[in-house]
Amino acid sequence: MVVYILAGVAGLGVFLIFAALASSGPVDPVQARLTQLGNAQARNLEELELQQPFAERTLRPLVARLSRTGGRLSSASSAETAEKRLSLAGNPGDMRLADWMGVKMLVGIGIGAVLFLLLGVLAAGGITGITSIAKALFFGFIGFFVGYLLPEFWLGRKIKSRQKVILKMIPDTLDLLTISVRAGLGFDAALAKVVEKLPGPLTDEFRRALAEVRVGKARREALRDMIPRTNVQPLSNFIGAIIQAETLGVSISKVLQVQSEQLRIERRQRAEEMAAKAPIKMLFPLVGCIFPSLFVVILGPAIISLVKTFAGGGIPSGK
DSSP states (O other): OHHHHHHHHHHHHHHHHHHHHHHOOOOOHHHHHHHHHHOTTOOSHHHHHHTSOHIIIIIHHHHHHHHHHHHHHSOHHHHHHHHHHHHHTTOGGGOOHHHHHHHHHHHHHHHHHHHHHHHHHHHHHTGGGOOOHHHHHHHHHHHHHHHHHHHHHHHHHHHHHHHHHHHHHHHHHHHHHHHHHHTTOOHHHHHHHHHHHOOSHHHHHHHHHHHHHHTTOOHHHHHHTHHHHHOOHHHHHHHHHHHHHHHHTOOHHHHHHHHHHHHHHHHHHHHHHHHHHHHHHHHHHIIIIIHHHHHHHHHHHHHHHHHHHHHTTSOOOOO
16 A cells, blocks of 8 residues: 555656646746845855755756766757757757756656556556566566657647747737838837737747847848747748848838738638638537437437337237
8 A cells, every 4th residue: 555655656746847847937047147146145055056946956956867868868860859849849948958858767767667666566466467576667667668758749739839829929920020110110129129019939039039139140040040940831931031131132111011911811811721620620529429419319208118118018009
């Protein structure tokens, strides 16, 4: 009984650790440093360390140690792919490649340990045909590999969710950008106005591009680097049009107006496409849930009458 409780506590602990790492948002290092400097109570290094979040003090060092082992298990190509996927997901929890490998190792070890403990107890008791600790160890290794790959599915959902939000934000963002440019602002000032007014993953990418421009990077290069970090085709087309207009000397205001109209047309077409798919998507719940209920309501009384009739010895005569 104690082993079951320990196994459940271990599984819950792994889930809470992964949820804490996934839900922690990115922290501005400048703001964090200013907060630390302005805190008069932090008088020594120990107090400064205790003021950090729990995940930063305990989980980050553990993840860093596990990331070294995870780095040995992955090749250079898989590490490059993982880094690209993290960039597409917006680096959730401010995780880098080393943090991500450590999280995968942590989840894998947690699930493998829980399976080994549970199946080890069953093996010790000879329950459900499991009579060998070796089998429990085998399933523990399987649980480790399943847990090692499980965060990839979560990351894939994060990527799709972020790309969907960016796709929805593009028309409104471009409308505000067009209005700002036509009102007399420069392109960089208009981007800054968009970043100020419209929070979201797309404006986060624009904020990063503006920061890169301020430190000396060419605007076209900063905008071009947004394409692999988002992988959204309408945004790629817009950035390509802006870069081409800047290269050829075309008026950016005119290009923005054309792109804004085109994106509104595409948004309307996507809405029409989703509306056309709605009847087909509604067919499955109709067939699976509503039609059986209708059959029960309509045919139920008739079936009950037939059962009573045949149970009573046949159809009664007219006498």
